[in-house]
Each structure stands twice: as structure tokens, then as C-alpha cells.
Amino acid sequence: MQPFSFHLIATDGLARTGVMTTAHGVVHTPAFMPVGTQAAIKGVHHDDVRASGAEIMLGNTYHLMLRPSAERVAALGGLHTFMNWPHPILTDSGGFQVMSLSPLRKIAEDGVTFRSHIDGAMVELSPERAIDVQILLGSDIAMQLDECVKLPAERAEIERAMKLSLRWAERCKRAFEGAAADRALFGIVQGGDDLALRGESAGALIDIGFHGYAIGGLAVGEPQDVMLDVVAATAEALPADRPRYLMGVGTPDDLLQAVARGVDMFDCVLPTRNGRHGLAFTRFGPINIKNARHADDPRPLDSESRCPAARDFSRAYLHHLFRSGEALGGTLLSLVNLYYYQDLMAGARAAIANHRFAEYAATTREQWLAKDDLQ
């Protein structure tokens, strides 16, 4: 059994490219992880997700522990077997969804108690249970349980949640000690938009020691420049030899900006959620396919795309699918966007290896300015 590992291949300024080795295969970084909330990437077949270039996907502990339950997934061979995705999987700890989805929750030192949004049952999620669930799911990369506060928030509130998350980090580390050596556990830096608290959080997590470090609690309402300042300060405080994962972010521009500041991993529902709502990400910027101007346009979204859906169908046809409420439209645009995100990351990896990431980011942004019609 090869233990979990991360190796840098090249750096360019603060931007890094590397490779993670997990029990289910390698992941080249910077990497974008499509979100398979309920053991499925919404509206898209796994084979197509894989074909887009995705090497790792994310599963949501909160959803899976409620339905079909971690024990059931374990009995069915683990999440990889259950959903027939034999490639790497990262699971979050459930903490974020408890905050955003549960109609009722109580946070205490021991953990969080919440009401299931599915059947109303009261459920307990402690740091130990969060790790237990993720081990049952069989994730390649597990996340510590943390408490994430919405921004803006009072410093005292941010500090309280950050310190609680640190105590939970220690308990998660202990609970994870029985896990196989090819599995990884990441700590999560909290601290809101307060750089001193972020530094304190990062330092304490490094003392505990994790296979990788996530930057949590961002993209929760703050402006992009605030987010990027926190990312820059936090990434700088993290060890160079461990992967850095910016959770729940973001737009193509967010990704390039964060890569420039030393981030290695991302997850976001944006490609699929926007795809289902008719917004396509392309080299030329975002295209709102529901716009009436596309009704007679025989051009594909991008004739040079690697994505068949971007090449094989006219804008007029995609427009028609959305106007007609045909689910195929959302599927096709989700694919267009998943390919776009993967290609953006592949381009970043190549550019970093060739020491021209700044040029790559600038050229990519310039092309967006020829943006088709995000009005």
C-alpha cells in the first residue's frame, strides 16, 4: 500500500503544480473537484465527468450520512463501489451543510446536534463521528469537522468558532489514527477575514499535523479582494510540502487568482449549477444561452473545445432546449462547464511547469473580455 503523498513538480512565483497520490489514483494539481453531493454529479453521467478530465470528485458527508447512510454505503463496498467511481474521492466533514441546510442545530463543545432536512430526525455529529462516517464511506481524503461562520461577523464570534474548530481538529486527528496509511486527513484553517486569527489557526493546525490543509470559511459573502487577501496570507503560513485546498470556490477568475497565491485544490457547484441555469463558461467568457439573441445562431459554443457538447450543438439548439424545459440542455451545459474548469486547471498546470503562469492568467482573462454576452 502506497501511503498518501504530495509532491511538487514546479513552482512559478507562488503558483505551484504537483501530484497527489491516493489509494485510488493520482491527482494533478492545481485540481478542480466536481461536487457529487448525493453520490452523483447533478445531471451528468460519471463517465462524462471523468472524460472531462476530472481526477477526483467530492462527496458530501452531511447528505450521505442522512441518505443512504454511511453504514449502508460501507455495507455496499464504500462510496467508490457504491457510485461506481473508482477514482479518488474527497469527502467534506458535514459541518458546512449542517450550518447551511439543517433547519435547527445546536453547537456545543462535543459537536453539533441538528435536525435532518429529510425526515426531521435529530442527528449528532461529533468530530469522532465525522471521521467515522468518512472512514465508512472510504474517502481518500477526509476533512476535519469545523465550524464555519458567515461573513461579515464579529471578531469574537470568528475567534470562538476558529478555536472550537482547532479543538475539533485535534480530536479528528486522534480519531483518524486507525485509518489506513493510504488515506489522508486535512485540517481546515478558519479565522474569517481576520488575518491574525487565520495565522493562529494555520500555526496550530500545523502543530497538530495533517496530510493537507484547507482554507475554509471563505466565499460566504465577502468581496473577492477580501477573500484573496485571506488566501494569500493563509497560504503563506502553510507548509510548502502539503496540498492546500480552498473550499467551495469559485468562478474561473477566483481559481486563477487563488492558484497565483499558492492554492492547489478547489471544489465548487458553479459549473453544474450555472449549467443547469443556462450559463456556459467558455474561452470567450460566460454565455447566457437563454438570451433571445441565440435563437437563430447556428454556431456552436466553441468549435475548438475539447468538449463534444460545446462543438456538436448549435447555440440555437441549446437555446431551444432551455426554452422548452428539456433537461438535456442543463446536462449539456453542465458538461461544457466541467470541461471548461478542467481545461482551465490543465492550462494552469502546464503554464506553471513552463514558468509562464502570469502570462497564461493574463491571456485567459483577456479572452474573457471578448466576452460574448454576460449582460
Added chain:
Amino acid sequence: MQPFSFHLIATDGLARTGVMTTAHGVVHTPAFMPVGTQAAIKGVHHDDVRASGAEIMLGNTYHLMLRPSAERVAALGGLHTFMNWPHPILTDSGGFQVMSLSPLRKIAEDGVTFRSHIDGAMVELSPERAIDVQILLGSDIAMQLDECVKLPAERAEIERAMKLSLRWAERCKRAFEGAAADRALFGIVQGGDDLALRGESAGALIDIGFHGYAIGGLAVGEPQDVMLDVVAATAEALPADRPRYLMGVGTPDDLLQAVARGVDMFDCVLPTRNGRHGLAFTRFGPINIKNARHADDPRPLDSESRCPAARDFSRAYLHHLFRSGEALGGTLLSLVNLYYYQDLMAGARAAIANHRFAEYAATTREQWLAKDDLQ
């Protein structure tokens, strides 16, 4: 340009296997046509529909003339180009949907006037316009405009609609005279459950002369044995050298029974509609995947199926997708069903060619009796 043609390869009792040659490729009969109502087969990618073995699909004139409009589709290169389905397409005439979908309609000698279910506009559909629309769409096989009555109905009402449909058939034939020789026009036998009226309709249509003949006005509420009696009597009255198309039918058993009575072509929304609602057609009979007993079942739907979705995912996973409201579940079961229908027809073709269709139908039905759980 090769004109539209139909050749019988073999017969076995009344069952027939043959090949239709159209402008966009050949179709082996008995053939099942998936329904692409609004220029898309609901929830399924064209490539997957093609991979299931479908050689021809059906488009709905009523829907397409309202949105995106026949003129727009024509300007975009016709339906094949518009939806990127370069294979044969049959379009219905719009008559059936006018009856079933329009909130208001008036049938007169000249045609039907109806209120669009989309924007409330009043729209006229005459026999000439129905042909014009289908020529604009570029269909390989066009259908005459007809009036379809719901069963049970009074004989006088059935006769009136049948005779009106005959007069419309003549006008459609004349309107179609300008169409290219590689395009086909089918007449539609009406007459409800009255065998004498069916015979009269068939005879009059043969006098007018069509490339093929459809049996319309069935599967509209009558029991299966009534339907099959009408199918048998009508098929017998139709010329052996022209394809016979039973419109809007049906279950796997309906298809086998109708093939046994000499039918060559079918269309139905059942595979995709049932798939979206969690019902899978398999060799072992129908399986309701939402049934709780599948929640822990690691077996695939059919490990020997040609359909990847039937082999690659456990019943437990498919069950989970439906319980979780993930659209991927409907997509996967639609595919399972489309493959099943295509394989059923491929099996029928091979059995007829080997003069063992009765045995094939009996064996297939026997396997269904080991049916998993349609309770």
C-alpha cells in the same frame, strides 16, 4: 438520390422483418422509434440513444411548429442538423397532440384551429400546412394529418373522423407531390374499434397510395385484446410490400403481439417516461427501483445487458438516486429501457429471419414471469 424504399427480408407467420431505406440511412424492421418530442429524447443524450441501437427517431410536428417553429428549424438546416441527429427521422402530423394538448380546438373541413399551449396564440393546421411543416423540418417520413377519436366512442363519430381523415389524406398526398423522392409519406388508417370502418379506411388509403401505412387511433383507452383485433384486421388489409406502423404503442408485450400480427414500426414514450418514474424494463420483467427492497441490493439490473447503465450500477445505487431526486436516476433508467426496447426488436428481427418468432415471443414472455417485482 436513392428513393425511399422498403424490402421484406423474411416472414414468419404474419411477422415480418425488412429494411427501409431513407435519405438518412436504413432502418431495420421491426423497428422501435424513441420519441424526441421537442427535438430531444427526454433526459438522454442523442449519442446514447444511438448507442442503444435506435436507427430512427420521432419528432413531434405540433411541438416543433410552435417552438422553435418549422421556419426557424428550416433556416438552421432542418431537424437533422438542428438537433445533430444525422439518422432517419419520422415526424407525426401534429393532429394527435392538437387533440391531447391544446386547451381549445375547432375541427372543420379545412383543418384544425387550436390555441397554442405555450403562448395562447391561435394556430391553424390544415393538411397542406401539416405537410409544409414536415417538409420544412426535413423529415424522412412524414405523416398525413388525421383526426383521432378517443375510445370508446359512437360509431357515427368514429366514422365521421375516419372519413374526414381520408379527405385530408388525399390533400396531404397532393401537397407532398413536390417533396424529394427520397422522402416518404405515410397514410393513417382510422376507424376506432370498428373493423368494417378500419377496412374501409385501409382500402381508401391504398387507392390514394402511400409509401407506408400507419394504424392510428389505438392505445387511446381500449383494452389490449380490442387493440390487437384491430391491428390484425387492419394489417391484413394493408399491402405486404409497404411498411406498417402502429402509432403510440406500447408495452414490450404490445410490441411482440403486434409484430406477430404483421406490424413493422412502433413509437412510444413508455421507455423514457417509465424510466424517469423509476420503472425499468428488463429481461426478467419490469422492476420498480423505488421499492424499498432494492435499498441494500448490490446486484445490477442485468449483468448481461448490453446497456452499460444496467450493468455498471447496483440496484441500491439506482434506488438511492431516485430517493434523492437525482436526475441521473431517470437518465440511467431511460437508457436501460431504450436498450431493452431496441434489443427486443433486434431479437424479433433475428427470430423472424430464423423462422422461430413464436418461440422467441414465448421465451421472452416466460422470462418476464420470473418478474422481479412489479407489485
